[in-house]
Amino acid sequence: MTEQNDKNLVRRRFLSRLGKAGLSIAAAGVIAHRLYDNKGPELGVQSEDMVTFPDFSVEPQPGRTMSIVNGPDRVKTVNKAIELLGGIGRFVEKGKTVAIKPNVAFASPAFLGATANPQLVAELVKLCYRAGAKKVFVTDNPINDPASCFRWTGIAEAAANAGAKVVLPCANLFRHTTLTDGKLIRNWPVFFGPFENVDTLIGIAPVKHHVRAGASMTMKNFYGLLGGRRNIFHQDINTIIAELSMMVKPTLVILDGTEVMMTNGPTGGSVSDLKRKNTLIASTDMVAADSYGCTLLDLKPSDLPYLAKAENAGTGTTDYESLKPRRAVVS
């Protein structure tokens, strides 16, 4: 009887082991099959997270492409400038999400004018909410430390007080993009995350002197959307700025020439680098805005090769007068 029991036990244990061994072998086989790679690794494969920036631009309205407003008070001039283009309602629809991309490149205080003016940023946020925007983000991928840039420029505080969310460039917000007709932006990391589910994109940039590019304005502002080792693009600064205008089609750009950085740009560092020009431009055409803006630096559009390049690529016109810009003065 016990012998029989022992035999049964031995058999049962053997069958159990057999089962486990079979399952393990099967699992190893399935895993190997799933992971099977008959080619081996390749170099230079396209990234898997390829994206394209959506087109944020609005339907053009003749005579309402660009406005130039003179006056010392940015809050007043920006309101007037947008009003001349048809009002904020033309750009921001009710219930939509807005991303504002100011120039927050440097960790320097607002009065040095190296970054977008915080008051101006806050006013744009308020305008968007007044137009019924559901959510407004303020974001940039600065050159200096991102948190420091947003803090010391006062943009973080101004934006937050106006009700906007500040989005800092975390690594998980970057994707890759390739510009179809581009030479430089190919499989390149871009700061895409904040713009993924956004309906409206507004750029805000000051007019600044720039030794390499001639001037830094609304097109150069979108350098902030590039990730990775973007500094290598300085070897061909004109092409990269033109390609930025092809990669990003903003709804509206604000070019702030209230205080223009005439020298020592784009970082500035002293109020003596600034000159009051009391001019603010709103435009749906970045090339036109920058073509006018460079005159504030005593330059001609032909002095900035990237403008002609962008024009040739069809992203705008350097002949801003042909757009019949609307002008006004508010004191």
Next chain:
Amino acid sequence: MKIVTTRRISQAFFFTLFLWFCIVSTVGEKFWQLRRWPVDWFAQLDPLVAIGTALATHKLYWPLLWALVTIILTIIFGRFFCGWVCPFGTLHHFVGYLGNRRKTAAQKIRLNRYRKAQCIKYFILVIFLSMAAFPSLAATLQTGLLDPIPLLTRSFNLLLLPVLDRPVSFISATARFSEGAWLILAIFLTAVLLNLLIPRFYCRFICPLGELFGVLGRSAIWRIGKKQADCTDCKLCEKSCEGACLPSGGIRISECVLCFNCRRDCPDELIAYRTTPSLAGEVTNPDISRRGFVLSLAGGVFAVPAVRLSNKLGSNWHHKVIRPPGSLPEEQFLTRCIKCGQCMRVCPTNVIQPAGIEGGLENLWTPVLNFRIGSSGCQLNCTVGKGLPTDLVPCGKVCPTSAIRPITLAEKLGLDEFADVGPIKLGTAFFDRNRCLPWAMDKPCIVCEENCPLSPKAIYTQECFNTVRDGVLTVKETAGNIINVDQALVPAKFATGDYYCAVDGEHRVKIAANTENSIELSPGERFEKVPAAGGKIEIQVRLQRPYVDIEKCIGCGVCEHECPVSGKKAVRVSAEGETRSADRRLLLER
């Protein structure tokens, strides 16, 4: 409430507070950011910091007066800090409990017996203090290597927080890095895992601070002891004895960390904390011989000049030892820095990094600026506040010993009353013309110039036009803006806006575009004398070549950080010209 419960609450409180101070060491105004949190309070409470710097500098920096509170309480109550406050002690206590809780009472009693080797920490203390105590010979403060407060601050801030914050990006949007963190990890992990062998291994055998408390608490007014000489000798009082201090027999007062487990565990309630010494006798002095003391003292005294034989404070100083703004001259710096890493933690750009030993053995884990790491160089307008001239610079603000002085932004930038002295220079940027794109490879670049934060910029450029390789072309014919040439060109190569077409090497016109065999000049531009067929033209690249204005450069390293030549940067800062040391200056006049 039982006293052991009270002790546990105290430990949990101080451990949480310590963790909290690590978390809030982020510049910012939110409640979980720096604001006015006294993040260096634990270092200030630490008497080893106070005594070490006082021995080395003959001064007691005022915030370190907090240590006096700890010292007085220790003289009255004994080593309460180890058992009730020290966050590193709490960690060891907890891990030791977890690792040994399944063991039998007999095994635990064996683990917690007193060992002769517990005197090692006494030698460590004497060596460290004697290294600091003789400035006339050469003094260096190395207590921070093993002092539990700096050690844990360093390990949490430079190791655990960056790793834990990586997936959530809560503390910092950009990833934080710590150069050589593997060594910090190795030491931290070893110290923690040794608890599995012997509970509170670090506290019993290594901790120089614990030993200092042992010495201070020798004549503590209240002490643990037996209420009668004889007992059943069950040894249960030693089952959970944290200090391994022999409460069952002649208790070793200098080892007792006041965990009160013996009092809880004695089945006959024979152990008390009172003014009367143990009736079973007690040993108040650390278990060391005079020979051991003399040897470790001599060893410490000898060690400093021995280490300094490499002359790292003299002519052989390492050019990469670039200290944060406000740092003291090197010799004084080394008598104050406790290697706690708070300056590195608080630095918004992560540019302050723990040093390795290339600048000398003493330099290990002291703060140096590494412009290849982090999110920017040393930012010009960096403060804990909103950037007012009266706001303090973060690295100096959190330095517990003022190795980095708490300077204002005005002092850093040379504003207001500091205008005569000028800005604080950390070093000087040098161009490596063999690597720089415009200098060595005729490629336009000048990212360094763009990012130089000074006004006027310390990096300036000079324009030049260089004929490109195979750039002398023969004209076939000229038609308006188009010049057809004999040679084959790479299409669009010269269309970047940086290339010019020159006749006679001088008169230049900007090129707008080119095909395989033609060049298109920019619209509206014409040669005065149109190059004739058969004549020569040259393709030239317009370069802006960067220079450093050595009188302006403050060595902030933003240029080095941004330089696109990423392997070995084409512009690099080294410490020559730093304000803090006269013997490293570069120029004749300031």
